Amino acid sequence: MGNILGSLQPAALWNHFEEICKIPHPSKHEEKIREYIVNWAKKTNLETKVDEVGNVIIRKPATKGMENRKGIILQGHIDMVPQKNSDVAHDFEKDPITPWIDGEWVKAKGTTLGADNGMGAAAIMAVLEAKDLVHGQIEALFTVDEETGMTGAFGLKPGLFTGEILMNLDTEEEGDLCVGCAGGTNANMKFKYTEEATPAGMEAFKVNVTGLKGGHSGVDISLERANSNKILNRVLWFAHKNFGLRLSSIEGGTLRNAIPRESFAVVIIPKDKVAAFKKYVQEFQAVVINEYKGVETDLKISLEIVAAPAKVIDQKTTFSLLNAIYATPNGVIRDSQDMKGLVETSTNLAIVKSEKGEIIVQCLLRSSVDSAKEDLEKMIESVYNLAGAESIFDGQYPGWKPNMDSAILKEMIAAYEKQFGVKPHISAIHAGLECGLLGGVYKNWDMISFGPTICFPHSPDEKVNIASVKKFWDFLVETLKNAPKK
Numbered sequence: 001m002g003n004i005l006g007s008l009q010p011a012a013l014w015n016h017f018e019e020i021c022k023i024p025h026p027s028k029h030e031e032k033i034r035e036y037i038v039n040w041a042k043k044t045n046l047e048t049k050v051d052e053v054g055n056v057i058i059r060k061p062a063t064k065g066m067e068n069r070k071g072i073i074l075q076g077h078i079d080m081v082p083q084k085n086s087d088v089a090h091d092f093e094k095d096p097i098t099p100w101i102d103g104e105w106v107k108a109k110g111t112t113l114g115a116d117n118g119m120g121a122a123a124i125m126a127v128l129e130a131k132d133l134v135h136g137q138i139e140a141l142f143t144v145d146e147e148t149g150m151t152g153a154f155g156l157k158p159g160l161f162t163g164e165i166l167m168n169l170d171t172e173e174e175g176d177l178c179v180g181c182a183g184g185t186n187a188n189m190k191f192k193y194t195e196e197a198t199p200a201g202m203e204a205f206k207v208n209v210t211g212l213k214g215g216h217s218g219v220d221i222s223l224e225r226a227n228s229n230k231i232l233n234r235v236l237w238f239a240h241k242n243f244g245l246r247l248s249s250i251e252g253g254t255l256r257n258a259i260p261r262e263s264f265a266v267v268i269i270p271k272d273k274v275a276a277f278k279k280y281v282q283e284f285q286a287v288v289i290n291e292y293k294g295v296e297t298d299l300k301i302s303l304e305i306v307a308a309p310a311k312v313i314d315q316k317t318t319f320s321l322l323n324a325i326y327a328t329p330n331g332v333i334r335d336s337q338d339m340k341g342l343v344e345t346s347t348n349l350a351i352v353k354s355e356k357g358e359i360i361v362q363c364l365l366r367s368s369v370d371s372a373k374e375d376l377e378k379m380i381e382s383v384y385n386l387a388g389a390e391s392i393f394d395g396q397y398p399g400w401k402p403n404m405d406s407a408i409l410k411e412m413i414a415a416y417e418k419q420f421g422v423k424p425h426i427s428a429i430h431a432g433l434e435c436g437l438l439g440g441v442y443k444n445w446d447m448i449s450f451g452p453t454i455c456f457p458h459s460p461d462e463k464v465n466i467a468s469v470k471k472f473w474d475f476l477v478e479t480l481k482n483a484p485k486k
C-alpha cells in the first residue's frame, strides 16, 4: 500500500485511490487498471467478470440479515482524462500519477489527478472489501472510456445484473444528488447544389459574424447566447430577398457540441445595390447588439471586399438553404417540469458548411425526455423535407428523466439530513452522463449520482477536497445500510 495519503480517512478508500494512481489509466488504455481490479477481486474472493467491451462487474453478497434489501449497483468509470502542464514531462500510458496533500486538498503534480473518477472506483473497492459494513447485495460496475465516447456504457448488455438501484459515484460536488441528464441526437442535413458562373455587374464580399461567446451546447444553452450561424443567416436571407444577393460559399461553427462563435459567407451583390446592402448590414449589427445586450459584448458583423468568386451556388438551393436555416429551431426548446431551472430540451445549430457541390447543416439535439427529442427530430426533418434536403439522424443516446418520486432519492434526502443537518441539493444536468445510457438498457433501475467535491476536473489543476471524501463515504455507508426493502 502507498503511504503518501496514508494519514487520510477513510483509510481504505484513500489506499485504493493511491494504488489506482500508480497504474496508468487514460481513456482507451484501461487494460492495466482492469487487470489490477480483476486480480484484486479474485484475491478478495469476489465473483468477477469482464464483459465484451471491457467493463468489470463484481458481485458481493448481502451481509447477514440484509438479504431482503433491493440490490445496489455501485458504478464508476476507470478511465481518466490525460492533461498536463506543458512544462511537465509525463507519459500517461506509462507514468504513475503522483498525488500530494496541499492543505485541505489532494492534487497531482502538474497533471490531472484522476479523482474523476478514481474516487468512485476507490470507494467501490473499499465497499467490496469491507468486513464491517451492513448492506444488501452489491454489484459493482466499473465502466471504461467514459471520457472519450462512453463506449463502456454504450456497450453494456442487458441481463448482467439483478440489483434495482444504480448509484453512480461520478458527481463532483459533495452534497449534490444528481437525478437526471440529457440524451442526444446528431442531426445531419445535406443539400446538393450546382454551380453557376458568377453573373456580370456584381461586387463580392465576405460577410463575417465574429466575437460571440459560444460555449458548451448543453450546459451553456440556457445562457441564451447568440448563435453565429443564425445571425449570419438573417443577414443573408434579408439581402437575398431585397438586394439580389447570391451565395458563393458558407462556413460557420466547428464542433457539434459547441455553440458556434464565428460564421462566414462569400456573397456577391449587384453593383447598384451595394450601398443599400452596406447600410443594412451596419444597421442590422446595431439591432443584434441591442437584442443580445448584456449577453454578447463583442458581437461584430463586418463586410470585407474580396475578389469575385468564379462560381456561385444555384438560385434554388440558395433559396431553400436560407429559408431552412431560418426555420430550424435553435436554443432552448422547453424547460423541465420536474425540476426548476433545468433545460429539458434544446438544439444547437452547430455547423453550416458548403463544399464541392454539397452544403452540410448539423445540429445537436438534447433532451432528458426521449420522446421530446424525437419530436424535435421530426420538427427539423420536416423543415428540410420542405427544403428538398436530406436528413440523417444518428448517434442517438437516451436521456435520464428526473424522477422526483424515486425511492432511493427519498431515502437519501432523509439520510443526508439526519447525518449532516442540512438538505442535500438535488440537481440534473443538460448534458450526457453514463446514467442515461445505463438506464436505457436497464429500464427498471432507480438511479442516482453523487460523489466528493472535485474542482477543475479534466485539467492539471484537478483537486479533490479531503473533508468531502469523508462525508461522501459516511453518506454512502449510511445509504447502503438503509437501502429500501424489496
Ligand SMILES: [Zn+2]
Pocket: 077, 116, 117, 146, 170
Ligand atoms: Zn467522470
